[in-house]
Amino acid sequence: MSRVRVLVGTRKGAFILTADGTRQHWDVSGPHFAGWELFHLKGSPADPNRIYASQWTGWSGQIIQRSNDGGGTWEAVGNKFAYDGVPGTHQWYDGTPHPWEFKRVWHLEPSLTDPETVYAGVEDAALFRSNDGGQNWQELSGLRGHGSGPHWQPGAGGMCLHTIIQDPSNPDRIFIAISAAGAFRTDDAGKTWRPINRGLRSQYIPDPAAEVGHCVHHMAMHRSRPGVLFMQKHWDVMRSDNAGESWHEISGNLPTDFGFVIDVHAHEPETVYVVPIKSDSEHYTPDGKLRVYRSRTGGNEWEALTKGLPQADCYINVLRDAMAVDSLDKCGVYFGTTGGQVYASADAGDTWMPIVRDFPAVLSIEVQTLP
């Protein structure tokens, strides 16, 4: 029977949750790296026992950890993230120039085919790649070299590159997203990049339809349709049917179109999940109810999924990297909250149960489906 391994990054360590294919009974391992913030952990699609983890603390900065045995043991690898050349300035919150400074790694994205190759999305926003299992990191500086960098600005969480999506049909194509710059795409394996934000509108920048400056919170893609992208923006849920060339809004009947996470069903490319959050000033679930919304029509028509989720006095957030799906049948859906709960659904969202209720605030969730 297949197994599932859920990798949980929290404010005070990492946890690994495992279950068989029924996904009813869970073993909890951790905390790993106790006391450190674990921004993200992700396993290699080419070797599921190879897992990379981004470990950070205000005292000592960034550490990258690597496991070769599915998270049983770990070794620290390279943590030198040096920008290529003189990094220049981006906009500060008040619009003044501010020097580019490396702070932390938000997201690690292992290559689809090579366990030794992994991408890192960092704050201040840049994309790095390692071809030796995380020992050495090189910036793909064509992204910052696009020329719009001086107009990028931080969101509330910092100026982070948080989303990295590899096109499984085209190894030269990668999508990334930055808060608050927007989405970008390369078609030459990272040498050159261009913004793909046409159709986005953001009232918090001087020109709401500007080429860059949009606070994209997260993006998702189904591997069978790499030209279709879904986006949760600061406000608005968006969709592109042409690899980001243009976007249109699919917020439809959502109670609020603010939020952070977005993900796609493993087997149904038109089934999309979001967790609406009340507003940019009230980062919690509206009406005290924790509701996942599912669209089976690729957007616009959304249904609230509530069975097993608290429907009173619940005021938590679900951060941008804290939702994932497994590839079992039925598709499992998982998310973690700032209140420390990790919820799982073994039936594509129809019903939910908490795997754990009392972790530190959850920063990220990734799921591995194992043979």
Next chain:
Amino acid sequence: MIRVELPPHLRGLAHITREVELDIQGVATQRSVLDALEIRYPMLRGAIRDHISQKRRPFLRFFACGEDLSHEQPDAPLPDAVASGAEPLLIVGAIAGG
């Protein structure tokens, strides 16, 4: 022999449970002690000093003999009591920062 005491989060990172003892060639300074420490425990590189600037991370402090050495020059000799091993060099996490 120089004794160095790390804060708990760095002891965990380096997989050690007690203070570190280091043999230093030449004058014992912050730089020579940290160089030796990072050779023995490579995972500490970048976690005490910035990789590029080699400056002390702002949320870490260096104490010894009841004194704050955080703002001493990296190549200034450490106190005799530290150089002789009578007193440890304490690397301490700031009250905030964790």
